[in-house]
Amino acid sequence: MLSAGPERCPFDSWDSSWRLRGLAVVEFARRRGVATALLKSVIVRSHAKGARALWGMTRIAAVPVHTRLGFETIGTQYEVPPAGPHCSTFVRLTDELVSSLSDRQEAANGARRSDGRRRA
Numbered sequence: 001m002l003s004a005g006p007e008r009c010p011f012d013s014w015d016s017s018w019r020l021r022g023l024a025v026v027e028f029a030r031r032r033g034v035a036t037a038l039l040k041s042v043i044v045r046s047h048a049k050g051a052r053a054l055w056g057m058t059r060i061a062a063v064p065v066h067t068r069l070g071f072e073t074i075g076t077q078y079e080v081p082p083a084g085p086h087c088s089t090f091v092r093l094t095d096e097l098v099s100s101l102s103d104r105q106e107a108a109n110g111a112r113r114s115d116g117r118r119r120a
C-alpha cells in the first residue's frame, strides 16, 4: 500500500507538492518490485493530477527503492519513534522522468501481452 496527496513540502518552496505516506508491502510479496511499481504508479498518476514534486519521510531501509527512481535524500538521518531511523526524500516530477517511467511501463505491458500470445 501507498497513499499520496497534496501537502506542502517543508524543505522546498515548490507549491504543487504531494506527500507520500504509508509505503508497505506484505512480507511474503517483498523483493519482487511491488514497492517500486507502487512508487512509479504514484509518480505518473500524481503528475497527471497536477503534482510537480513528491516528498516523504522515508525509512532508511526504503531509501534505495526511492533513489533508484530519481528521488534524492534531503538533510541528515533522524529518528521517528517507534519506527526508527528515517531520511527525507524528494523528487521533482519533470516531464522527462514521468515519460521515461510511462515508456518503461508500456514496454513491460507489451512484453506481458506478447508472452500471453506465445502461450496461447
Ligand SMILES: CC(C)(COP(=O)(O)OP(=O)(O)OC[C@H]1O[C@@H](n2cnc3c(N)ncnc32)[C@H](O)[C@@H]1OP(=O)(O)O)[C@@H](O)C(=O)NCCC(=O)NCCS
Binding pocket: 022, 023, 024, 025, 026, 029, 030, 031, 032, 033, 034, 035, 036, 037, 057, 058, 059, 061, 062, 064, 065
Ligand atoms: C520497504 C518495502 C516497502 C519495500 O517493498 P518491496 O516490494 O520489497 O520493494 P521492491 O521489491 O520494489 O525493492 C526492494 C528490493 O528488492 C529488489 N528487487 C526488486 N525486484 C526484485 C526481483 N524480482 N528479484 C530480486 N530482488 C528484487 C530491489 O532491487 C530492492 O533491493 P534493495 O533493497 O537492495 O535496494 C518493504 O520492505 C516493506 O513494506 N517494509 C516494511 C515497511 C517499511 O519499511 N515501509 C517503508 C516506509 S517509508
